[in-house]
Amino acid sequence: MVGKDNLRAEDLNLCFKKLMMVAGSGNSEKGVNLKVGVITEWKDIPVELLMQILSLVDDQTVIIASGVCRGWRDAIYFGLARLSLSWCSKNMNNLVLSLVPKFAKLQTLILRQDKPQLEDNAVETIAKCCHELQILDLSKSFKLTDRSLYELALGCRDLTKLNISGCSAFSDNALAYLASFCRKLKVLNLCGCVRAASDTALQAIGQYCNQLQSLNLGWCDNVGDVGVTTLAYGCPDLRIVDLCGCVRITDDSVIALATRCPHLRSLGLYYCKNITDRAMYSLAHSKVNNRMWGTVKGGGNDEDGLRTLNISQCTALTPSAVQAVCDSFPSLHTCSGRHSLIMSGCLNLTSVHCACAVHAHRAFTTFPYPAH
Amino acid sequence: MSETDLAVIKPEMMKPYVWLQTSDDSIQQVEQEIAMFSPLICQEIIQKGMGSSKNCAICLPQQVSPAMLSLILDYCRFHQVPGRSNKERKSYDEKFVRIDTERLCELTSAADSLQLKPLVDLTSRALARIIEGKTPEEIRDIFHLPDDLTEEEKLEPLRNITADPRIRLLNRLYAKKRKELKERGRLKNVEVEEEHVDERSVDDLLSFINGNDGDPKGVKTSKNKKKNRRKKEQQKNSSLKEASEMNKKEVNGHDIRHQSSEAERISETSYLPYAEDDTFSPKVEFDDGDIDDEIDPALKEKIDREVEDFARRLNSDWPERMQELLSSGQERKTMLFTTDGFLRRQACMFSPCVTVFFLIHHMLSN
Incomplete structure (x- = not known):
């Protein structure tokens, strides 16, 4: 090195430093320990520990932390599993375009918006970069078109939870296409997706998404009995179904859900004016069938069955039919503080009460009301 | 520690003390009941029968210094006492993590290496509180982290794409x-x-390496030249800087640094997505x-x-x-x-x- 012609001062300094280190003079600056194997610098903490600390701060801070140093940046880019950008009130689209490609291991991405910001190119980026994505929330993304769903179908096949509530521009064909690829879906929120949630789309979901456990079809007034029935037959593991405002459905839909979905825990029928006593007796009867099947299997738990039922504005129902359901499912309560049987707007159902409202230990009748 | 694990312990192994060796090779005697709060130590005692004497002391991970071990044992001793209320424990925990950041970092690392989950959770929460709301510069200063990202990389995550x-x-x-x-x-x-050609002799260079104060003349002159050039440039640019300052004051109307609330200050920084x-x-x-x-x-x-x-x-x-x-x-x-x-x-x-x-x-x- 000394023999070089154009030797710079920096090179000499470097050489000098190396000689000093070899001689054994330690560098105590900023907690650096040169003892072999000992890690005392905070930049050398395990990635898991750093990620645990960052899991306790807000998402804004996580993004800021990715600009601290290389070690932290790499740890965050390759270790971050959950990211929410819902705090971003404007420019969310640009933020997704520049951030998402860097987070290779994202499993949860929350992009809720108060005013629509996301566009198809952002969802396209998500689909191309986040192949391990399992939970995606795109609610209120009014600007998104079918192109987004097609991209998601091809890029994010491991999706288990998808919230596209309020995405009114999606069509039923695009949703059917998504269902045919994302077959691991367990939770799907289609509330307000009037165009997307049709019988055609529900038939595709029933055919392909057999693991579905929760479905929100609130205010999807194109949904009819054909779609819901197919869904009930195709997705026996359904636990939560919200059909609020689905004005076209009749008793057939409820009967299909009652007979085909033994794990049903929550059913929303708000404003479903066509629902009659027949549907209620079917629900009550399903409890007995399920209990009998449970004893054969060795299960049979009183806590199984409906825990929430919303029949507000279902004015065609009579007290005896609703009381039958209430008696069949001990978890349904009309008493204050535990409202799980919601009947607002049904003035003729004021006489319906849960077991604990009448007396604490009411005898449980096995099969008091025959189904029609 | 589960009951099945306890059942495995032989009577002769249930000694009141165990020997622990820290990162600086010093050996300490610790109450077994306290030491077994750590699943790592517990495993060493049960499965390998270690720690029974000074000769077969349990080697602790390198992150555990004697000072950190002492802190960890204090924590375990307090939480081992059965009659304490949740309020007491909470109060103790709050005081326990009121230490300087450097020690808190060491403590987190040590607790993590000993698999003491409750303590890791506690110290992680404390560190998260320190990090929250800070700028990258502040975080770097607090944790003595290297500033090894380029300006482009620092701004890269939140660059706005201009469509106009x-x-x-x-x-x-x-x-x-x-x-x-x-x-x-x-x-x-x-x-x-x-x-420019380096005129220095080999002797001069060697004397520089050996640490002599006398800098070779060539280096000095070049430094002086640079200094003079810098001075000239500073004079030349001073008027422009003044103009820049005036522009900042008059056009922007206010200085970002004088923002009263933290939220406003954050929203003004270039680290946020909606920054201009x-x-x-x-x-x-x-x-x-x-x-x-x-x-x-x-x-x-x-x-x-x-x-x-x-x-x-x-x-x-x-x-x-x-x-x-x-x-x-x-x-x-x-x-x-x-x-x-x-x-x-x-x-x-x-x-x-x-x-x-x-x-x-x-x-x-x-």
Whole structure:
């Protein structure tokens, strides 16, 4: 090195430093320990520990932390599993375009918006970069078109939870296409997706998404009995179904859900004016069938069955039919503080009460009301 | 520790003390009941029968220094006592993590290596509270982290993508100018480097390596030259800096650093997604104004013509915008165009292209 012609001062300094280190003079600056194997610098903490600390701060801070140093940046880019950008009130689209490609291991991405910001190119980026994505929330993304769903179908096949509530521009064909690829879906929120949630789309979901456990079809007034029935037959593991405002459905839909979905825990029928006593007796009867099947299997738990039922504005129902359901499912309560049987707007159902409202230990009748 | 694990412990193994060896090879005697709070130590005792004597002491991970072990044992001793209320435990935990950040980091690392989940959770929460709401610079200072990211990398996560074609055109013009200036500077540097030859002897170099104070003469002179050159440049740029300061005060109306609330301060920083693009920072404008002095007149004239042409198109695009600007009664806008206003006062200092740029910036910011 000394023999070089154009030797710079920096090179000499470097050489000098190396000689000093070899001689054994330690560098105590900023907690650096040169003892072999000992890690005392905070930049050398395990990635898991750093990620645990960052899991306790807000998402804004996580993004800021990715600009601290290389070690932290790499740890965050390759270790971050959950990211929410819902705090971003404007420019969310640009933020997704520049951030998402860097987070290779994202499993949860929350992009809720108060005013629509996301566009198809952002969802396209998500689909191309986040192949391990399992939970995606795109609610209120009014600007998104079918192109987004097609991209998601091809890029994010491991999706288990998808919230596209309020995405009114999606069509039923695009949703059917998504269902045919994302077959691991367990939770799907289609509330307000009037165009997307049709019988055609529900038939595709029933055919392909057999693991579905929760479905929100609130205010999807194109949904009819054909779609819901197919869904009930195709997705026996359904636990939560919200059909609020689905004005076209009749008793057939409820009967299909009652007979085909033994794990049903929550059913929303708000404003479903066509629902009659027949549907209620079917629900009550399903409890007995399920209990009998449970004893054969060795299960049979009183806590199984409906825990929430919303029949507000279902004015065609009579007290005896609703009381039958209430008696069949001990978890349904009309008493204050535990409202799980919601009947607002049904003035003729004021006489319906849960077991604990009448007396604490009411005898449980096995099969008091025959189904029609 | 589960009951099945306890059942495995032989009576002769249930000694009141165990021996632990820390990272500096010192050996400590610790109550077994306390030590077994750590699943790692527990495993060593049960499965390997270690720690029963000084000769077969349990080697603790390297992150566990004697000081950290002492802290951890204090924590375990307090939480081992059965009769304490949750309020007492909470109060103790709060006081326990009120230590300087460096020790808190060490403690987190040590607790993690000993698999003490409750303590890791506690210290992690404390560290999270420290990190929250801080800028990258502050985090680097707190944790003594290296500043090894380039400026581009620091701004990269939250760069805004500008879609406006007018802005892109302007950016392109200035990028072109900067590129030409760099090229010119590089050529100058090459000429200077060719002239400079290191005259130092091998003896001089060796004496430098050996740490003698006497710097070779060549180095000194070059340093002095650099100093003089820097001084000249500083004098030359001082007027521009003043203008930049005035622009900051008068156009922006306030300084970011004087924001009262933390939230506002954060929203102003470039680390957030909705922060304005750097394209229009006054610094860039005045740098480009400075560039004009060193570009040859023909090129300067060409660029000025381009910018004037662009300005004309811009005005034809936005006649209403301009009208609104001129007729507006707001104090800040009026000041900009009055005879004694900022722009007229400073316009003589800049080339036409900077003046146009400044106008555009003002229009867009409104």
